[in-house]
Amino acid sequence: MxxxxxxxxxxxxxxxxxxxxxxxxxxxxxxxxxxxxxxxxxxxxxxxxxxxxxxxxxxxxxxxxxxxxxxxxxxxxxxxxxxxxxxxxxxxxxxxxxxxxxxxxxxxxxxxxxxxxxxxxxxxxxxxxxxxxxxxxxxxxxxxxxxxxxxxxxxxxxxxxxxxxxxxxxxxxxxxxxxxxxxxxxxxxxxxxxxxxxxxxDVRSAELTKYAANAMLATRISFMNELANMADLLGADIEHVRNGIGSDTRIGYSFIYPGCGYGGSCFPKDVKALERTAKLMGYHSELLSAVENVNSRQKQVLFQKIMKHYHGDISGKVFALWGLAFKPKTDDMREAPSRVLIEALIDAGAQVQAFDPEAMKEAKRIYGDKPGLKLVESSEEALIGADALVVVTEWKNFWSPDFDHIKATLADAVIFDGRNLYHPPLLKKIGLTYYGIGRGQSV
Ligand code: UPG
Known part of the structure; x- marks a missing residue:
């Protein structure tokens, strides 16, 4: 045809x-x-x-x-x-x-x-x-x-x-x-x-189906992120909770991974657009604005954990940042949580050494030669001279790094994990301080 x-x-x-x-x-x-x-x-x-x-x-x-x-x-x-x-x-x-x-x-x-x-x-x-x-x-x-x-x-x-x-x-x-x-x-x-x-x-139902799917998925994520923040305060581990609820076939395991916020070209845009469509019809959607607000706040969580760890002063600190794309297997940095974090860290006087397997060109295009930001060629290079490591995107090659080497390289031996990739007891044994999302550590 x-x-x-x-x-x-x-x-x-x-x-x-x-x-x-x-x-x-x-x-x-x-x-x-x-x-x-x-x-x-x-x-x-x-x-x-x-x-x-x-x-x-x-x-x-x-x-x-x-x-x-x-x-x-x-x-x-x-x-x-x-x-x-x-x-x-x-x-x-x-x-x-x-x-x-x-x-x-x-x-x-x-x-x-x-x-x-x-x-x-x-x-x-x-x-x-x-x-x-x-x-x-x-x-x-x-x-x-x-x-x-x-x-x-x-x-x-x-x-x-x-x-x-x-x-x-x-x-x-x-x-x-x-x-x-x-x-x-x-x-x-x-x-x-x-x-x-x-x-x-019919045509209108099809148009609404698209927004409904993305808004539902975004809602699941924001819901889990709120629970993760509560788990931190309550001393519970959201990863156990995720497993516990995912096993309910009515809930399922997909799209309930807590993290440092959803990004990309679709969820943020579509949730806002649907909220706006509702408003034009004279309907105020309580839920959609909450989904969006929770997500904006979640993009700040890593920064807050970092500030808390360093008692509010990170000037002169160097952060290795792994992952710039909004998710793995893409070079897309639209609405990526990495951007909120990079800007917050630099504004607070820190330096960032960032690496992503695919998004380096895109990062260069967005940031040029931004003072305080060094775009490096490998995850390994990002660690050199750094005080702490922050993991923002769950690329597979970040899943199982050499923790002994990380411990020996990072001046402050601390990891902030925005995707809950690592096992806290293992890192503790190695002597690394570990912060995940909702792992029972209050910010
Ligand atoms: N995310 C989480 N937790 C989860 C799952 C996803 O934080 O449990 C985040 C992920 O990190 C990313 C965002 O959610 O930031 C979106 O992920 P994903 O849905 O995989 O990416 P997109 O490529 O934006 O795809 C969405 C829909 C897809 C639709 C497209 C454009 O999944 O069906 O076509 O948006 O509308």
């Missing part, structure tokens, strides 16, 4: 390559010429495991093309996916200008029936707005070409996006037109094997 994807960012690229991989004829379009030229040469702008190879293979096979030419792109696919950004504006609402601009471009150039698919995470009611823009533009052109607008939200986790697309838990298709649902089902058939994963519903 012929597919066009507007926006060659994270969601658009993954969607494009995965649809091409199963044999579709895909054209990806972006306004950024530089990005498109790089992609034509197999240079992928983001780090996502498996993406590079799929871009190259499918381009080589002729199933995947990149362009900046709107006329060519609109004429190509019966499916026109919109996968452009929806950044939050000042008051947390998703900014729809890019989505609506794409809708207009499609309408300006379409000559035959098109299925316009909203893939970007957009507030409830956006599909109706897209429909309106397309209708108006067609009217101005004096064209009566038929079209449908579908909401088909993505559920891709950074670092596991290819697998999430190829083997989805579910594929949500929101449309009010049964004929369109059938066409989408045909497009997604290769990913809908073994058991039925396609759930069709």
């Amino acid at each position: 012929k597919v066009t994807i507007f926006g060659s960012g994270y969601v658009g690229l993954v969607t494009g390559v995965c649809l091409a991989e199963v044999g579709n004829d895909v054209v990806c379009i972006d306004v950024d010429e530089n990005k498109i030229n790089n992609l034509k040469n197999g240079i992928v702008p983001i780090f996502e495991p498996g993406l590079d190879a799929l871009v190259k293979e499918n381009q080589h096979a002729g199933r995947l093309k990149f362009t900046t030419n709107v006329v060519e792109a609109v004429n190509h696919g019966i499916f026109q996916f919109i996968a452009v950004g929806t950044p939050p504006d000042e008051d947390g609402a998703a900014d729809l200008q890019y989505v609506l601009a794409v809708a207009k471009s499609i309408a300006e150039n379409m000559e035959s029936y098109k299925i316009i698919v909203d893939k970007s995470t957009v507030p409830v009611g956006t599909a109706d707005k897209v429909k309106e823009v397309v209708m108006q533009t067609l009217q101005q052109r004096g064209s009566d070409v038929d079209f449908d607008v579908v909401s088909n939200p993505e559920f891709l986790k950074e670092g596991a996006a290819i697998n999430d697309f190829m083997k989805p838990d579910r594929i949500i298709v929101g449309t009010d037109n049964p004929r369109t649902a059938e066409l989408l089902k045909a497009l997604y058939a290769p990913f809908n094997r073994n058991h039925e994963r396609i759930i069709t519903m």
Whole structure:
């Protein structure tokens, strides 16, 4: 089938390559010429495991093309996916200008029936707005070409996006037109094997499903982070509590890991946007604002533990920081807890020596030569001359370091573990002072 994807960012690229991989004829379009030229040469702008190879293979096979030419792109696919950004504006609402601009471009150039698919995470009611823009533009052109607008939200986790697309838990298709649902089902058939994963519903419910999923997951995390803070005060270990409740099949083990706060491009943005949508409807969501507030506070927890340990004075101290990306297997530092910590430590007069397996380039782009921050080449180098170690992201190669060596290297022999990677009794035996999240140590 012929597919066009507007926006060659994270969601658009993954969607494009995965649809091409199963044999579709895909054209990806972006306004950024530089990005498109790089992609034509197999240079992928983001780090996502498996993406590079799929871009190259499918381009080589002729199933995947990149362009900046709107006329060519609109004429190509019966499916026109919109996968452009929806950044939050000042008051947390998703900014729809890019989505609506794409809708207009499609309408300006379409000559035959098109299925316009909203893939970007957009507030409830956006599909109706897209429909309106397309209708108006067609009217101005004096064209009566038929079209449908579908909401088909993505559920891709950074670092596991290819697998999430190829083997989805579910594929949500929101449309009010049964004929369109059938066409989408045909497009997604290769990913809908073994058991039925396609759930069709009306457009608004599909739009809300996306926000509901992310808000639920964010709520679980904030809930666990609050409990962790209580566990610290109560002298309980949240890791035992996590195991204790996770074993209840109604609760389950996923997304109940306490830590130094959730980040990334989705949870913070989507929780705020849903709260804002509720407000626009005249509904104040007590829960969503609490989820967001708990998370902002949680990003300060490591800093508070550090300040408490050092009795409020860390000037001149050097901190080795392991992990800059908001989570492992990505180079993404958007809303990352590491950023809040780096800035707090430096403002308080300390120095930071930071290392991340993938995000060094991104850190350099964000911080340049920020005074007080040294970006180093290895986890080992971060320790040299440091007083303490802070672990912020749970990359696998941080899971089992040489603790004897750490003890011998760090001047103050102390570890602040923002992801509860380590076993407190073991570290105690080695002679390291250890602070985790909710391990029964009050801040
Ligand atoms: N996190 C925790 N504790 C947990 C699980 C996650 O603190 O138990 C944190 C994690 O460190 C990260 C954040 O939660 O900061 C988000 O993690 P994850 O969901 O793996 O990352 P994203 O790539 O942001 O993916 C989310 C949804 C995905 C959706 C995407 C964009 O999981 O389904 O498509 O956001 O909306």
